Amino acid sequence: MKALIDVRPSPEQLALFSRSSAGVEVIRGAAGSGKTTTALLKLRSAAGFYLNREKKRPSPGSVNILVLTYNRTLRGYIAELTERQFSNEPLVNLDFYTFNMWAQHLTGARGIINITGTEAHLKALAGRMKMDVDFVIDEAVYVLGRFAPDSLDDYLTARRDGRGITPRMERPARQRLLDEVIRPYNEMKQKKGLVDWNDLASILSVQKRRKYDVIVVDETQDFSANEIRAVLNQRSDDATVTFVLDSAQRIYSRNFTWSEVGVTLRPEKSSRLQTNYRNTREIAQFASAMLTGLTLDDNGTMPDFGSARSNGIKPFVVTGDYPAQLRWAVDYLSRIDLEKESVAFLHRWIWFRDLKPMLQSRKLGFVEITGDPHWPQGPENIALCSLHSSKGLEFDHVIMIGLDGSTLDVSAPQDDAEDDLSSDEYELSARLRRLIAMGIGRARESVVVGFKTSDAPDIMRFIDNDLYTEVKV
Numbered sequence: 001m002k003a004l005i006d007v008r009p010s011p012e013q014l015a016l017f018s019r020s021s022a023g024v025e026v027i028r029g030a031a032g033s034g035k036t037t038t039a040l041l042k043l044r045s046a047a048g049f050y051l052n053r054e055k056k057r058p059s060p061g062s063v064n065i066l067v068l069t070y071n072r073t074l075r076g077y078i079a080e081l082t083e084r085q086f087s088n089e090p091l092v093n094l095d096f097y098t099f100n101m102w103a104q105h106l107t108g109a110r111g112i113i114n115i116t117g118t119e120a121h122l123k124a125l126a127g128r129m130k131m132d133v134d135f136v137i138d139e140a141v142y143v144l145g146r147f148a149p150d151s152l153d154d155y156l157t158a159r160r161d162g163r164g165i166t167p168r169m170e171r172p173a174r175q176r177l178l179d180e181v182i183r184p185y186n187e188m189k190q191k192k193g194l195v196d197w198n199d200l201a202s203i204l205s206v207q208k209r210r211k212y213d214v215i216v217v218d219e220t221q222d223f224s225a226n227e228i229r230a231v232l233n234q235r236s237d238d239a240t241v242t243f244v245l246d247s248a249q250r251i252y253s254r255n256f257t258w259s260e261v262g263v264t265l266r267p268e269k270s271s272r273l274q275t276n277y278r279n280t281r282e283i284a285q286f287a288s289a290m291l292t293g294l295t296l297d298d299n300g301t302m303p304d305f306g307s308a309r310s311n312g313i314k315p316f317v318v319t320g321d322y323p324a325q326l327r328w329a330v331d332y333l334s335r336i337d338l339e340k341e342s343v344a345f346l347h348r349w350i351w352f353r354d355l356k357p358m359l360q361s362r363k364l365g366f367v368e369i370t371g372d373p374h375w376p377q378g379p380e381n382i383a384l385c386s387l388h389s390s391k392g393l394e395f396d397h398v399i400m401i402g403l404d405g406s407t408l409d410v411s412a413p414q415d416d417a418e419d420d421l422s423s424d425e426y427e428l429s430a431r432l433r434r435l436i437a438m439g440i441g442r443a444r445e446s447v448v449v450g451f452k453t454s455d456a457p458d459i460m461r462f463i464d465n466d467l468y469t470e471v472k473v
Helices: 012-016 035-055 070-087 099-107 115-126 135-144 149-156 171-191 196-204 225-234 279-291 324-336 355-361 427-440 458-462
Strands: 023-029 063-069 091-099 210-217 237-245 272-273 276-281 306-308 316-319 343-347 382-386 395-402 445-451 470-473
Touching: 012 035, 023 035, 035 063, 035 070, 035 210, 035 237, 035 343, 063 070, 070 091, 091 099, 091 382, 115 135, 115 171, 115 196, 135 149, 135 196, 135 427, 149 272, 171 196, 210 225, 210 427, 225 237, 225 382, 237 324, 272 316, 276 279, 279 306, 279 427, 279 445, 324 355, 324 445, 324 470, 355 382, 382 445, 395 427, 427 445
Parallel strands: 023 237, 023 272, 063 091, 063 210, 210 237, 276 306, 316 445, 316 470, 343 382, 343 395, 395 445
Antiparallel strands: none
């Protein structure tokens, strides 16, 4: 499978590498601005500095490097381009993990409650509150990830940054969430001797298990505050730490401020990448339209179609029954040189049951990369992937069919429903829009989106007709 990242620095990126020094640095940028490339280049630059320092000493020591990504698919993608850089450096100890696997490695924990298990336990408790159950679960996960275990009461008065205002969570509701859902869940774990992934983050935020000289964290916007605290606690005294992020692409119920995780961010340690090197103007404008009305915090950057690398073709919006969408999409592959260009079929729920036999019947090789920690080495240039696992990846062409309204439905709880969800008043709706826009932003050359004519997804109402080419099938 072709890996598209080009690790040659642009002039914009070169300016960031001329100032290697200890401390925390934050690099922000929109989709397509080269954030992951920047992370790799920053890693190379910082590692070179520490290696040169050690080699000048009479008894050189090791250089400990940590690279964290949010999901396993992105881990495999970046590892393909990173590990070989240090293969001949005996002084380098390179740890390359997703956060959860790294936390498990350092703590040695076993029998961990997975994310699905955590949600199931919280669901059993959420019924005590007269609110939408899914919202209660989501809010509880947000609280557990943001506040340290001994500081849960801080939630009662804290701003709910990144969570929207619908439904409203006044202090009495917050107290009930703590007393009736979160604390009973923590007590259950303690009684049974269990831990979940957030517990591991909390442990590492107070216990030092390693001293890393160079740390690079990609897609930081989807790390929790406790996870960031854990990362910072594992650095050496003069470490270089680089966080790369864009909160406009945040797709999980996580948010934090730099001050609350103990970082005082100096101006010279904060950068924003503006130029869109990946997308055509048409793709960037299509993705940007999906974010219309959403409020971005300082860590977010709107896709900039004005700075996109070139003009191209408008995205295709294919409307019709799913089998007809599928036939059109597979026929579309005949326009693509699959020896030189890559294609990703993305879907929120990984519904590829009908796609796979059709690709096989056309003798079109493909790979399924969702959750795979190793980047595929074969000649196949068609990837099947979940939308969530496509974060940080890059393909020449992106195809997302079957995006019917019923598939993407995220409605506000009935008691708090708003006539207009164009703002981020309801976080689940905003998160879905960020997710779809993120998927579109993976593409360099073309985008195909498909749904039933009678069941258009709500996201399409934000997109003007002149931003795409409609194809009725």
